[in-house]
Amino acid sequence: MSETTTGVIHDIGYQRYTGPRLGRAYGVRSLYTHSLRTAFGLGRGLKAKLFPWAVVAIVTLAATFIAALESQTGEQLSTYPEFVDAMGFVVMLLLASVGPELLTRDLRARVLVLYFARPVRRDDYVFAKYAALVSAVFLLLGGPQVIMFLGDAFSVDGVGEFRDAVLALLGGWLYTVLFAFVMSAVTLMIASFTSRRAFAAGGIVAVFMMTLPVGGALSVLGGTPGNLAGLVNPAWVVTGVGAWLSDHESPVDIGGTGPVYAVAAVAIVVACLAVLLARYRKVEQ
Structure with a gap:
């Protein structure tokens, strides 16, 4: 004796979505806004806000101190580029904290496949994260x-x-x-190669800090090799461009190699973004 099993279709009231379809541009803007908020710990717990806002406080207090002294003495204590250079170490620490936060959480949680479902594309993800970090650094300084x-x-x-x-x-x-x-491009490129936040932060600090003594050692060579010593450090590349375009002081005497520093700055950004795009075209496939 055999029993026959029949299927039953239940009407649970499912309906097609008929609301507005906001599309790719809205998705990219949302990803950018979320990433920018993440950079400053907004929308997260108190622990996530402590370090970025401590950095904001340090930079703001430094600018206030300079403005107060200049108004009292009538002398210029620091130009705007010199202020950026002076805050470089603090900003580097923020980049080492925020850069991995923007990328490694998604890699570790394996949620990229959700981002890359239409309409947001892989390239959109890279440029939204990059734009958010660039915006965070600009707002900070x-x-x-x-x-x-x-x-x-x-x-x-x-x-x-x-x-x-x-x-x-x-x-x-x-x-x-x-x-x-320049600094954001290098930061995200390094952070994209690991899902471990500590490893990414260590790699970022190593690139920014370990190249300083190398550049300092090369600068004593003199001549063209000494003028090009700043190319080994991303921050010094920026100061080299500033020294070429104005009378901004650079840690390395760039001599007549200013155009080389300008080309190097563009090359760093293009190369890092190219690596990022190649990386995210393969990840989670």
């Missing part, structure tokens, strides 16, 4: 420069000096953008 500008603006005499102060601020922001582009 560019915001406090406004405090320094206000200190200058209240001490100028006449429209001409005020115009010069505005142009100096814009030049400082341009230098900050270049710094953010």
Whole structure:
């Protein structure tokens, strides 16, 4: 005796989605906004906010101190590019913390396949993360420069000096953008090769710090090799461009090799992004 089993279809009221389809651009903007908030620990617990906002406080207090002293003494203690260079070590620590946070969590949790479901593409993911980190670095350094500008603006005499102060601020922001582009590209490239946050942070610190003594040793050679010694460190590449375009002081005497530093800055960004794109075209396939 055999029993016959029949299937039953239950109507559970399923309906097709008829709402708005926001598309690829909305997905990329959402990923960018989420990543920028993550850089500053917004939307997360107190522990995630402590370090980034401590860095924000340090940079802001430094800018306020400089502005206060300049308004009292009437002398310029620091230009905007010099301020960026002075804060370089603090920013490097933030990059070593935030860069891995933006990438390694997704790699470790293996959620990239969800991001790469249509309409967001792999290239969109890379550029959204990169844009978020660049924006975070610019806000960190560019915001406090406004405090320094206000200190200058209240001490100028006449429209001409005020115009010069505005142009100096814009030049400082341009230098900050270049710094953010180069440092963020290197940071994310290193962080993309491991799902372990500690390993990624260690690699970022190693690249930024271990190249300093190498560059310092090469700079004593003199001549063209000494002029090109700054190319071994990403931050020194930025200072080299600043020294070429203005009278900004660089840790290494670049001589007449300024255009080489400019090409190197562009090459670093392009190469790092190319590696990132190649990396994310293969991951989670």
